[in-house]
Amino acid sequence: MIAPEVEELLENLYVHEAENGRYPPREIVEKGAQGAVSLKLAVLEEQKYKLTDAGMQAGQNVLRRHRLAERLLQDVLAVGPGHVEEDACLFEHVLQHGVDEKVCILLGHPTNCPHGKPIPPGQCCKKAQDALMKEVRPLCDAKPESEGTVAYLSTKDTRQVQKLVAMGILPGAGIKVIRQFPSYVFQVGYSQFAVDRPLAEVIYVRWKQ
Amino acid sequence: MPASAISRTSIGGKPLKTEQHKKDVSLRKVLLVGSPNVGKSALFNRLTGRYVTVSNYPGTTIELSKGYAEITHRKVEIIDTPGMYSLSAITDEEKVAADLLLTEQVDVVMHVIDAKNIERMLGLTLQLIEAGLPVILVLNMADEARRLGIKIDAGRLKQILGIAVVETVATTGEGVKKLIGRISHAKPAEPSRIYYGGPIEKSIAVVTQQLQPHEKLSTRTRALLLLQQVQTINDTIDWAQTIDKDYLRRVVHNCLSQLEHSVHYHVTVAIQGEVNRIIKESVLFPDSSSRHFRERLSRFCMQPLAGLPMLFLVMYFGIYKFVGGFGAGTVVDFLEATVFETYVNPFVVNICDAIIPWPAIYDLFAGEYGVITLGIRYAIAIVLPIVGTFFIAFSILEDSGYLPRLAMLIDRVFKKLGLNGRAVIPIVLGFGCDTMATMVTRTLETKREKIIASVLLALVIPCSAQFGVILGLLAGHPYALMAWALFVGTVFVLAGTFMARLVPGEKPSFYMELPPLRFPRPGNVVVKTYSRMVWYFKEILPLFILASILIWAGQITGLFQFLVRSLEPVVNAIGLPDGAAVAFLFGFFRRDYGAAGLYDLQKDGLLSGNQLAVAAITLTLFLPCIAQFLVFKKECGLKVVLITSVCICIVAFTVGFIANSLFNIMGLVL
Numbered sequence: 001m002i003a004p005e006v007e008e009l010l011e012n013l014y015v016h017e018a019e020n021g022r023y024p025p026r027e028i029v030e031k032g033a034q035g036a037v038s039l040k041l042a043v044l045e046e047q048k049y050k051l052t053d054a055g056m057q058a059g060q061n062v063l064r065r066h067r068l069a070e071r072l073l074q075d076v077l078a079v080g081p082g083h084v085e086e087d088a089c090l091f092e093h094v095l096q097h098g099v100d101e102k103v104c105i106l107l108g109h110p111t112n113c114p115h116g117k118p119i120p121p122g123q124c125c126k127k128a129q130d131a132l133m134k135e136v137r138p139l140c141d142a143k144p145e146s147e148g149t150v151a152y153l154s155t156k157d158t159r160q161v162q163k164l165v166a167m168g169i170l171p172g173a174g175i176k177v178i179r180q181f182p183s184y185v186f187q188v189g190y191s192q193f194a195v196d197r198p199l200a201e202v203i204y205v206r207w208k209q
Numbered sequence: 210m211p212a213s214a215i216s217r218t219s220i221g222g223k224p225l226k227t228e229q230h231k232k233d234v235s236l237r238k239v240l241l242v243g244s245p246n247v248g249k250s251a252l253f254n255r256l257t258g259r260y261v262t263v264s265n266y267p268g269t270t271i272e273l274s275k276g277y278a279e280i281t282h283r284k285v286e287i288i289d290t291p292g293m294y295s296l297s298a299i300t301d302e303e304k305v306a307a308d309l310l311l312t313e314q315v316d317v318v319m320h321v322i323d324a325k326n327i328e329r330m331l332g333l334t335l336q337l338i339e340a341g342l343p344v345i346l347v348l349n350m351a352d353e354a355r356r357l358g359i360k361i362d363a364g365r366l367k368q369i370l371g372i373a374v375v376e377t378v379a380t381t382g383e384g385v386k387k388l389i390g391r392i393s394h395a396k397p398a399e400p401s402r403i404y405y406g407g408p409i410e411k412s413i414a415v416v417t418q419q420l421q422p423h424e425k426l427s428t429r430t431r432a433l434l435l436l437q438q439v440q441t442i443n444d445t446i447d448w449a450q451t452i453d454k455d456y457l458r459r460v461v462h463n464c465l466s467q468l469e470h471s472v473h474y475h476v477t478v479a480i481q482g483e484v485n486r487i488i489k490e491s492v493l494f495p496d497s498s499s500r501h502f503r504e505r506l507s508r509f510c511m512q513p514l515a516g517l518p519m520l521f522l523v524m525y526f527g528i529y530k531f532v533g534g535f536g537a538g539t540v541v542d543f544l545e546a547t548v549f550e551t552y553v554n555p556f557v558v559n560i561c562d563a564i565i566p567w568p569a570i571y572d573l574f575a576g577e578y579g580v581i582t583l584g585i586r587y588a589i590a591i592v593l594p595i596v597g598t599f600f601i602a603f604s605i606l607e608d609s610g611y612l613p614r615l616a617m618l619i620d621r622v623f624k625k626l627g628l629n630g631r632a633v634i635p636i637v638l639g640f641g642c643d644t645m646a647t648m649v650t651r652t653l654e655t656k657r658e659k660i661i662a663s664v665l666l667a668l669v670i671p672c673s674a675q676f677g678v679i680l681g682l683l684a685g686h687p688y689a690l691m692a693w694a695l696f697v698g699t700v701f702v703l704a705g706t707f708m709a710r711l712v713p714g715e716k717p718s719f720y721m722e723l724p725p726l727r728f729p730r731p732g733n734v735v736v737k738t739y740s741r742m743v744w745y746f747k748e749i750l751p752l753f754i755l756a757s758i759l760i761w762a763g764q765i766t767g768l769f770q771f772l773v774r775s776l777e778p779v780v781n782a783i784g785l786p787d788g789a790a791v792a793f794l795f796g797f798f799r800r801d802y803g804a805a806g807l808y809d810l811q812k813d814g815l816l817s818g819n820q821l822a823v824a825a826i827t828l829t830l831f832l833p834c835i836a837q838f839l840v841f842k843k844e845c846g847l848k849v850v851l852i853t854s855v856c857i858c859i860v861a862f863t864v865g866f867i868a869n870s871l872f873n874i875m876g877l878v879l
Binding site for chain 1: 244294295297323325326328329357359470471473474477478481485507508511513613616617618619620621624629630716718719720721722723
């Protein structure tokens with residue numbers, strides 16, 4: 001486990017290097033520099049500390065925990081905006097050893113902190129994304145006999161939406177694929193419809209396994 | 210089809226005249242509305258005893274039909290409308306029904322739905338109730354729903370919706386009496402309020418303030434329609450005229466900025482949520498639907514490997530054998546040789562000999578191109594059997610539900626020609642009557658597709674009369690028939706490909722409902738064939754007679770001889786004898802006239818196999834008949850028609866010339 005003051009420095013250096021933040025103030029540098037260098041997470045170059053590759057990793061991880069903590073404090077624990085920043089600085093050191101993942105899942109893999117800054121994605125976010133991608137795919141990719149429910153329509157073309165809606169293709173509607181070629185044929189309720197590829201591409205369906 | 214279409218709120222949009230209301234104050238008006246292919250027309254026939262074309266094909270009713278029913282000794286006007294999915298319409302045909310609902314004073318709105326698809330269709334019922342209209346919900350095709358094991362609790366539905374709910378089977382008449390009994394009791398129900406979400410509700414509130422009270426449509430519905438259709442609000446909708454369009458546009462813009470999709474979409478989703486709640490309480494669906502023989506056959510039809518041989522079988526037995534062999538062969542021979550040549554013509558000639566001393570007038574009736582000896586003879590002896598048999602074959606196909614499956618199979622090919630699968634209907638119908646088919650191009654979504662389909666119909670597709678005569682003409686020359694098919698088919702593909710690149714406009718998009726396969730009902734086939742024949746004869750018999758008169762006048766004045774002489778060099782250039790020029794000229798009056806003219810030449814042994822093939826190719830491609838010309842103009846505008854006509858003349862003779870030269874160079878004798 002890395003000491004809190006070292007983590008504080010790594011986080012600040014990471015924001016400085018990766019997000020163009022300002023260079024950390026002197027007291028933070030003084031407190032954490034020795035530990036960071038001895039752990040080979042930072043090196044001194046021209047009077048300024050720079051993160052090594054491992055340091056970048058560690059810094060990103062601290063930042064992720066900090067911003068997750070902000071979300072947790074504001075969204076779940078309803079801590080007022082005045083205290084969020086301060087408390088998050090303490091929380092980030094606690095959220096370790098998988099607790100951060102649990103918080104991330106609890107919050108539904110948020111992408112931004114309350115100030116609108118990005119939360120670096122963790123392993124759990126990538127896994128969730130993959131699972132979602134596997135589960136929700138457009139109609140044009142599905143094999144005959146696949147069944148599922150319509151998840152969403154990925155189009156801004158109002159005529160397309162109107163056509164699909166007229167066929168009863170709305171989020172939540174049950175759908176079953178009958179053919180892929182030469183046109184896409186599917187069943188909604190007790191009616192069958194045929195559509196061409198441009199329409200089949202915009203219907204995203206949550207498929208049953 | 211238009212056989213019984215009395216009035217038509219034109220798509221361009223003149224409203225029915227308001228004086229009409231004043232005249233029939235006591236006449237109750239009943240409007241049939243609902244999605245395509247739910248049996249509105251079949252129900253209309255049951256209610257009125259009139260016949261409009263009913264088919265197992267979405268979008269067959271393209272105009273309004275009116276009829277009358279007597280209900281407790283009072284006359285009630287029943288109006289059948291083209292299908293519509295929701296109050297805010299997309300296509301021209303849908304707008305016909307929606308506009309009528311929004312502008313006309315209607316006493317009862319019957320919302321006809323396909324009972325098994327209640328889940329998908331009940332949304333419109335809710336919209337109609339919300340609009341404050343006096344609605345009756347008709348659960349049609351109740352037998353199909355029962356067969357599938359779907360149990361609809363009509364009593365519970367009635368309770369929830371607050372309107373009359375009647376189960377019917379329009380094709381057998383089940384429940385129709387009960388439905389008639391409900392007509393006089395229909396009144397607007399108290400709508401349950403559907404929440405459309407914050408931004409939309411706020412916008413409705415804002416727009417509502419700008420609207421005057423209206424005797425028929427609720428303010429909420431009108432506000433909602435304005436929000437959805439700000440671009441396309443029709444001038445005929447009087448209540449929409451008072452609102453400030455710019456203000457409305459700002460409201461809509463503001464609303465849309467807070468929504469993910471269009472207002473229409475979010476409204477539909479909200480309504481569907483309500484529908485699902487209602488369905489849960491009132492409908493019981495079976496756990497799983499076992500796959501019937503019907504479904505397996507349906508899937509079989511959709512396999513490209515099975516579908517194309519099936520198309521071939523349909524073409525071979527339906528068209529070639531039945532229309533070409535039986536209609537154009539057996540029946541024509543009988544009517545032509547036995548009835549006319551033996552009895553009618555000598556009879557007419559004798560009478561005219563006896564009573565008409567002036568040769569000019571004599572020719573008008575009984576001469577070579579006389580009204581009776583040519584005009585009526587062609588109409589009855591040649592066209593009637595061919596068109597009749599075609600319409601029988603087409604009605605059977607249409608009733609079976611095969612055509613939408615063909616559309617689905619052929620969509621990819623048609624896309625290359627700038628069309629979508631839907632165009633299969635006008636194109637196939639064109640083999641019956643190109644004029645009727647050109648009218649049906651209205652069911653295509655974009656102007657571009659309408660033009661491309663109309664041009665292909667004018668250029669390539671032979672109508673059944675022409676096709677029948679051509680089949681008869683080439684009967685003894687199978688190679689000539691093959692050459693004809695090859696050339697005409699190639700021109701079809703080339704012309705389509707060319708236009709797909711040339712004609713500007715939106716790319717075609719294909720979506721179509723595939724109705725269940727049904728066994729064609731003989732009664733229905735007879736009714737449909739009959740109503741199409743009536744339409745056909747109303748339209749064409751006068752033209753046949755007119756054509757005879759024109760030809761007669763042309764000959765008397767010498768104009769025809771002049772035109773024929775100027776055509777002769779062109780005709781000679783493609784290797785045909787002078788006599789063919791007459792056939793081409795007549796071809797403009799009726800396509801089949803031209804082909805039948807060649808038929809006469811062939812009977813006299815004046816044409817070789819090669820010449821027959823060249824003549825048949827050129828004539829097929831040559832100008833459409835006057836009737837088609839007029840409908841084409843109405844649908845696509847004069848400019849398009851004139852350009853097309855010039856191109857058609859050039860293409861027809863050029864292809865004829867190429868064919869003739871090829872045959873000569875290759876030394877083919879067909």
